[in-house]
Amino acid sequence: MANVLTIRGGVPLAGRVTVRGAKNLVPKAMVAALLGNEPSVLRNVPEIKDVAVVTKLLKLHGVAVTKDPVGGDLTLDPTHATQASRADIDAHAGDSRIPILLCGPLIHSVGEAFIPDLGGCRIGDRPIDFHLSVLRKFGAVVEKGNAGIHITAPRGLQGAKLELPFPSVGATEQVLLSATRAEGITELRNAATEPEILDLIAILQKMGAIISVLTDRTIRIEGVKSLGGYQHRALPDRIESASWASAALVTRGDIYVEGARQQDMMTYLNVFRKIGGAFDIDDAGIRFYHPGGKLSPLVLETDVHPGFMTDWQQPLVVALTQADGVSIVHETVYENRFGFTDALVRMGANVQLHRECLGSVPCRFGQRNFLHSAVISGPTQLTGTDIDVPDLRGGFSHLIAALAATGTSHVTGIELINRGYERFTAKLEALGADFDLTPIDQ
Incomplete structure (x- = not known):
């Protein structure tokens, strides 16, 4: 209302x-749970709209999301993840740009992803084209339609060498979430290194990822075949x-x-x-x-x-x-x-x-x-x-x-x-x- x-x-x-937990970290940490083969627990979760949107999107994809009635901790169980209907995704995404970050984890977990037309705050150019370009470099096939974008990876996602024209937080998150289970090594130059990025890397490391942050804004990810869950308190x-x-x-x-x-x-x-x-x-x-x-x-x-x-x-x-x-x-x-x-x-x-x-x-x-x-x-x-x-x-x-x-x-x-x-x-x-x-x- x-x-x-x-x-x-x-x-x-x-x-x-x-x-409580950072808006710029918590929704991405929730998405990261999709990469695991067992439940994850996220603490210090704020009651904000972006968390509600991601909760709905994850549930649509078969992820069981339960909230502790006392502390508000979230348990996210991806063991029955599946592809959601395009109409449901479009109806629940709202004006959030989070759906673009589900693509890599969904390709790893269910083999495909769909994202509707995206919204967000009117503060400047936040094109998704670079996100799509990153996914293509990992070997994804991107098909644009009237209602949104369908993404698959017939051979699975493959490690890649990338360099950002600007240290974009969203693009760095996209690479991290896509590369951790990609085959081979990914090297990202001119990466964002915000505290929220480092906290996301800490979460992925807890799940079993191998990620190195070098001194020249380079992040190196050695892909692994599978990841477990995590227990983490959001910064x-x-x-x-x-x-x-x-x-x-x-x-x-x-x-x-x-x-x-x-x-x-x-x-x-x-x-x-x-x-x-x-x-x-x-x-x-x-x-x-x-x-x-x-x-x-x-x-x-x-x-x-x-x-x-x-x-x-x-x-x-x-x-x-x-x-x-x-x-x-x-x-x-x-x-x-x-x-x-x-x-x-x-x-x-x-x-x-x-x-x-x-x-x-x-x-x-x-x-x-x-x-x-x-x-x-x-x-x-x-x-x-x-x-x-x-x-x-x-x-x-x-x-x-x-x-x-x-x-x-x-x-x-x-x-x-x-x-x-x-x-x-x-x-x-x-x-x-x-x-x-x-x-x-x-």
Whole structure:
């Protein structure tokens, strides 16, 4: 059911929230269970839409998925995996891009795969063509039809040598999930090495895979004939942790994020401190707070790990609207990630978008006519307005802005936020936010 979130801003957020397993890892870990010949157990699983979508897709393919009623752990049993009907896959995939990552495991386990037309957040070019190219290099036969794509591998998947034009997380995941049971050796150059990728590799190693991560962004996978199950606790969501940190900064609040982990957030923590935010770290989490005084502007470029994560950028831009001076943010990962700033400008922010690379190094978007650099002048007083959420991270950024603004904001499309933020309205309530959630008449 669609809802509207009515937010009365100007209240500092204060209290405690808990962050569980990473959205960018958990669905892929669930898919990895398909590669095994025995059940797997995944712990620290968040209640988010992407988990629900993958659960449905796995069940359609004969994987038994059971949830522990107390801890929420998932047991995934692939021993009776089978091919699902195309109509059912199309009906349950929704706007998720996860189905493309099922292809390799499904070919290994049932001999074929089908993926419908894919959706996802409108933040930039995420073509599946490269995924299909990877699968072809492994020996897959790709047949495109009106409703989607049918993929088979008459000779089984074969190891391959590949090099990514950009260290894409999704493409790296595709290679890992396809190569672990492929015949022979796979070498992937210019691979992504994000913490979520390394956690997925840890899962595959527990299952029996042989994977080496070299120092030059090369990943080497020695294919094995079969894999077992795994027991694994998913690493915490560093994106959600940083989002709550930005919320504390923008609202001049004080939020303890249980589950936040320093080693996955060191780049973010440096930037948070440079702006003027404060944090205290202990074994269970991180306390983020506004210590008083002015916030400082800065020049920032997003990058692949270990650089400043693109998913951290949007909530931080909201904080930069409150910094005393001019900040510059150069987005180098997704070319259309500044669309969310339209709502910020309507709220009173001073944000100018530019096609030029306003950073130290020209990026791949510099000659392609994309508005991928932002100049933010502050501080500006934000005022409430009507907002329709454009995408997952931009939507949460809009919530932060509305919570800091004077007056009332009405936010629609919040269902998108459920894709990656577990029970976010309950967490807002626990932090003292002033809001109402009401159904929209259809």
